[in-house]
Amino acid sequence: MQICSLRLCWALSTLLTIAQAIQVAPYLDTVQIGPYYARNCQSNNNIIATLLNTLRDVLQPVITDLGSSTSSDAYTTFFKDIANALYVREVFSNITKGVPAPPELGTPSWAPILICVDGRDQVTFSEDGRQVDAYTRCRILGEVPAMIFLKSPFIVICPVFFTHPGIPIQSTASCLTVDPHLNRFVQNGKSLIMYQLWYILHELVHYYVYATKESHLDIYGVNACLVLRSASAVLNAQSYVYYVANVWLGCTSFPPPRTRRPGRGGSVELLEMDSNMTALNANESIALVVQNVSIRAAPPVQTSRELDPDLTS
Numbered sequence: 001m002q003i004c005s006l007r008l009c010w011a012l013s014t015l016l017t018i019a020q021a022i023q024v025a026p027y028l029d030t031v032q033i034g035p036y037y038a039r040n041c042q043s044n045n046n047i048i049a050t051l052l053n054t055l056r057d058v059l060q061p062v063i064t065d066l067g068s069s070t071s072s073d074a075y076t077t078f079f080k081d082i083a084n085a086l087y088v089r090e091v092f093s094n095i096t097k098g099v100p101a102p103p104e105l106g107t108p109s110w111a112p113i114l115i116c117v118d119g120r121d122q123v124t125f126s127e128d129g130r131q132v133d134a135y136t137r138c139r140i141l142g143e144v145p146a147m148i149f150l151k152s153p154f155i156v157i158c159p160v161f162f163t164h165p166g167i168p169i170q171s172t173a174s175c176l177t178v179d180p181h182l183n184r185f186v187q188n189g190k191s192l193i194m195y196q197l198w199y200i201l202h203e204l205v206h207y208y209v210y211a212t213k214e215s216h217l218d219i220y221g222v223n224a225c226l227v228l229r230s231a232s233a234v235l236n237a238q239s240y241v242y243y244v245a246n247v248w249l250g251c252t253s254f255p256p257p258r259t260r261r262p263g264r265g266g267s268v269e270l271l272e273m274d275s276n277m278t279a280l281n282a283n284e285s286i287a288l289v290v291q292n293v294s295i296r297a298a299p300p301v302q303t304s305r306e307l308d309p310d311l312t313s
């Protein structure tokens, strides 16, 4: 098991490996929200429904942006190569539809299932031969808002998730500012993405990217995302989140593409990052990724009732 140090959590992936045999208590209440399932969210079902509905609306202009024949500045900033726009679009489109991940990967075909864990023995998985409780894991790095079990439909929503702000105010005033001399954003991007809406998006991106590419990346800081090659950016959940947040807020200020050589014309390369970029507290990491999950039994989805998305938005 690899747990990142406090200082590196933001920049490095917070991988937790070798999870197997995830078990979900069968008594947890299940609600269907559009194509998605929410389990054990109870009084928070409406919050989850609002987030999923908002996400669907937020993604529409993004999907449009990705359908155009030229790259927008936001796309170029985070994904670079327009050749990948179709794939990125497919990820977002599948999120809006809650498409079940293809079963070929050894996973039963399920739309993502969000499980609000608020106590022990609700979700457990075996890791390094020990059975680990997701509730405990929610707290192991301080306070983790959410985690995803790769190769399974399960996304765990931890208790602290609900203490974060839900949906950002849609205003260009929230955009990050660019330092033209350093050719990078002034901030590390935290202010943009520490919202429930973006945590959910982050996990859902992992879900679809892993289902189609069997790989994932967790680079969090916005300036670290800027330097990813296109092929890496499409694996990195947070690159998608920054891109969507920038489109949605209407941001127009991005560091120019890296065409100049380091040191020329007073500009330095992005790779010269200061240590602040990676220095974030443990409880500011977005999500844990739990790999190598095998599902012992198909997830029991007994729909007890359905929330009408249109009534809850």
Ligand SMILES: *[C@@H]1O[C@H](CO)[C@@H](O)[C@H](O)[C@H]1NC(C)=O
Binding pocket: 017, 018, 291, 292
């Ligand atoms: C996942 O499992 C495979 C074989 O079951 C193993 O080779 C691989 O190292 C595991 N990956 C991780 C990250 O634990």
Ligand SMILES: *[C@@H]1O[C@H](CO)[C@@H](O)[C@H](O)[C@H]1NC(C)=O
Binding pocket: 087, 090, 091, 094, 099, 102, 208, 209, 211, 212
């Ligand atoms: C999106 O869904 C379609 C249809 O189910 C599937 O063929 C495709 O692989 C999915 N792509 C992604 C990126 O999730």
Ligand SMILES: *[C@@H]1O[C@H](CO)[C@@H](O)[C@H](O)[C@H]1NC(C)=O
Binding pocket: 274, 276
């Ligand atoms: C780095 O972090 C310190 C302490 O949080 C802060 O005072 C300083 O302004 C930061 N530097 C940059 C370049 O952001």
Ligand SMILES: *[C@@H]1O[C@H](CO)[C@@H](O)[C@H](O)[C@H]1NC(C)=O
Binding pocket: 142, 281, 282, 283
């Ligand atoms: C976690 O965040 C809270 C504020 O949200 C802060 O008071 C606390 O010190 C942080 N814990 C760690 C371990 O950084």
